[in-house]
């Protein structure tokens with residue numbers, strides 16, 4: 370025992386003297402000579418390659434650095450210890466690690482140990498330090514290393530870097546002035562964990578995004594540019610900007626916030642899009658407010674407005690080409706997000722699949738959204754006051770931003786929830802007060818004025834009275850429709866308040882059509898709904914909208930159903946099929962067609 374210990378000690382002394390007294394060049398020469406007789410091969414990756422930066426070297430810095438803690442030290446025969454360096458740069462959001470000079474580690478790939486060493490040598494005459502990595506491996510793994518391992522390192526290093534770097538936020542300085550040069554670090558705390566959403570919408574969005582980033586090969590196979598468009602629509606304060614921040618944080622993509630009114634020509638727009646990086650999100654907020662991009666059906670009225678504006682601007686066709694024409698192939702892995710409070714004001718050409726692939730409606734606060742906000746803001750999952758809040762939230766229209774604002778006022782759950790109950794009750798009484806002013810008396814002056822305003826196409830504030838019962842409005846519908854109408858008016862307010870038909874009788878008949886559609890959807894499975902039925906419903910909705918009934922919420926649902934149906938008819942996309950192995954439709958297979966509608 371004693372003798373073997375002394376042998377080991379002697380070996381250690383000899384090895385350290387060898388390293389200490391014999392210069393690096395001679396050591397390398399001796400190792401090289403010995404290796405001639407070995408089955409091991411060595412690859413050397415120097416800092417520069419053929420006179421320029423060696424990307425593989427940089428990839429190794431990132432890849433081996435990120436593995437430094439989990440990988441094992443080199444074999445016990447290694448003459449070096451593993452020493453790590455650590456630091457944080459401004460462009461990274463985490464600490465990053467690296468191997469210190471003369472350190473070795475083993476990375477296991479496909480079950481095979483890959484022995485890496487990192488070395489540096491300072492040339493005092495040239496005042497230059499040369500640095501390199503060495504990979505030692507058995508000759509039989511040569512093909513695996515060449516064809517799989519090294520490309521894998523390049524790819525992984527890119528992903529690690531993208532994942533760790535700060536997300537940047539760029540804004541338009543206008544046309545050829547390009548994007549703000551450096552970009553700001555986007556330090557938005559919103560993530561998919563903290564974003565409150567109704568039902569399974571959040572899971573659907575995450576699934577879609579995940580399918581997109583995994584879809585490189587799929588997009589190549591179908592000959593489509595690797596990009597995806599999302600339209601976020603819904604009332605103010607329902608989380609459209611928050612969803613964009615959550616997407617950016619999830620993907621670690623930079624955001625390019627495009628203010629179309631700051632761009633003064635189609636070529637200016639092209640210039641901007643050409644100067645975006647890959648793996649980024651292009652955001653156009655409030656797209657409906659962008660001049661000259663309104664619905665082409667607006668026709669003359671539109672043209673009139675355009676001629677009034679003398680400043681040259683981006684045109685609709687310019688924007689369509691930019692996001693969908695040849696220009697769009699100049700970038701990869703790009704996401705385009707449009708937001709709007711009024712989906713129906715956007716030209717349908719901008720909304721079609723391929724441009725805006727997923728239309729996401731962000732609704733007023735529901736009880737389920739409120740419960741997620743209560744967890745975020747107050748750390749509570751349940752409370753005695755939840756029952757009253759559930760009832761009130763069905764009766765009034767408040768945005769998640771309103772609710773979040775109330776919950777932030779006090780950290781004590783009871784006080785905070787009491788404040789919210791008070792706020793909701795006030796909203797409810799306000800709505801009740803508004804109602805008679807505008808529409809209780811059929812022949813009142815106010816009613817005539819409101820109708821006249823709409824006839825003249827004036828911008829009149831939509832009286833979103835929060836009626837709790839349809840019968841307070843004097844609407845007369847068939848008995849079988851009464852509960853449905855009550856639910857509609859509770860959730861969406863008086864959708865007939867601005868109707869171009871004046872008599873209660875006529876308005877009631879139109880409301881019956883809405884109730885009938887809802888009842889049909891309620892009673893039908895998606896699988897049993899036919900395209901003809903759906904089209905007929907959409908036609909009715911179009912007619913109702915032309916009479917200024919506020920049924921956009923129902924049309925959007927029908928359009929969503931139509932999109933799903935289309936996908937089904939086309940046999941479903943690869944992405945859809947991936948998560949839809951039982952052949953049912955993704956969006957509506959686990960819930961009724963009217964979930965969240967009333």
Ligand SMILES: Nc1ncnc2c1ncn2[C@@H]1O[C@H](COP(=O)(O)OP(=O)(O)OP(=O)(O)O)[C@@H](O)[C@H]1O
Nearest residue numbers: 563564565604605606607608609610611769770773
């Ligand atoms: N769904 C949500 N989940 C969590 N917080 C939310 C949500 N919606 C809104 N909020 C809160 O309300 C604030 C405002 O929301 P946000 O700016 O995302 O709404 P928006 O729909 O973009 O509004 P606008 O249409 O007026 O631009 C957010 O900073 C966030 O604190």
